[in-house]
Amino acid sequence: MGDSQYSFSLTTFSPSGKLVQIEHALTAVGSGQTSLGIKAANGVVIATEKKLPSILVDEASVQKIQVLTPNIGVVYSGMGPDSRVLVRKSRKQAEQYHRLYKESIPVTQLVRETAAVMQEFTQSGSGRPMLGWLQTILDFNGNCGVRPFGVSLLVAGFDDNGPQLYQVDPSGSYFSWKASAMGKNVSNAKTFLEKRYTDDMELDDAVHTAILTLKEGYMHLKLLFF
């Protein structure tokens, strides 16, 4: 945040106390392709729709589910380019942790640090209003006006505390879930998951359920239009 007295973040409070840029970011997430995660008794599964804009796209060049460490993976809903930034930062943080402690990073720590990055982008920056135009300037530290990330992440990992599933939102808040969905059709997906989820599910069951849930969303859309 800048030195100037009138330095503002681009994400500022509305009179009703809301951060509208974050709400808009969540809208962007809500119109992204569906993704979901399920925590089983002996593992975690994350899955997503991979609908490509054309058959001409080389399907092998697209990978929406990414590895952060050998035992932590992530999937997103929302803006792909934004997710790449977070994946890169998270991988680096995991590596730095390992360098310092000679241990692989626990899931909760990585989630917390990733969430902190996302929160930063909702608060930092120097947008300066001037004569009705929003003038954005670089402050001494090279920080400038930034917008929140347009992605929600589902982080799946397995460490000493067993299987874990976390969802991180553009605001930087994160929660642990037994099962969760994001993106389009999220309410149908969550209803379906609520019905099907059991605490003692095995990983194979969870994978099966994940695929069924995605199919359900897809079929539901088809029924709506035909």
Added chain:
Amino acid sequence: MSRGSGGGYDRHITIFSPEGRLFQVEYAFKAVKASGITSIGVRGKDSVCVVTQKKVPDKLLDQTSVTHLFPITKFLGLLATGMTADARTLVQQARNEAAEFRFRYGYEMPVDVLARWIADKSQVYTQHAYMRPLGVVAMILGIDDENGPRLFKCDPAGHFFGHKATSAGLKEQEAINFLEKKMKNDPAFSYDETVQTAISALQSVLQEDFKPNEIEVGVVRTDSPAFRVLSTEEIDEHLTAISERD
């Protein structure tokens, strides 16, 4: 005082609109179309070919200085569709990055790594308000050591995909429809078929027959992986082959 969408700034800088859209990015896509040029790229079994229109607006202009095809390294080519000034910046930075990569790691920058780097840079412009997105869609072509011929397309939003065939610019959608039909059964085009598919796609979509100096063609081939711009004679040969075939 509510800034951002409440203040109507969501159209001026890259912050979210109430529907979760980034208007500046969408306008950047429009700027690409506004250049009035269409480009096509096709990947064959052992080669990649990109074609674009060469519109010289003034007879007094030196034709050789009007180009959208840029070698980035000896083995990587970039076809820029959209605003020429933005394209030149991008090319300059890409050349620098590819050279540094070669120096730092001791081997040539692969196609997908360059495409990812360009896309990541474009993403930064969509998130930091101090710079606007570039009004350029970049097609990058090269032969990958492990995966063979590769064609990538990067856009102002920061997306990048590998393609079997693709298009950019004014008649992008029409060209993609044409190419989808051609590539439906996963054909493995030879070098000549690749070049001729690309050129005939452009001719079909723009509904005009070209003279050799009205288009630019760039290729890479597995048996000659250096990026090369075809001469007018070679273009003429392909144009003749296409008209004889039809």
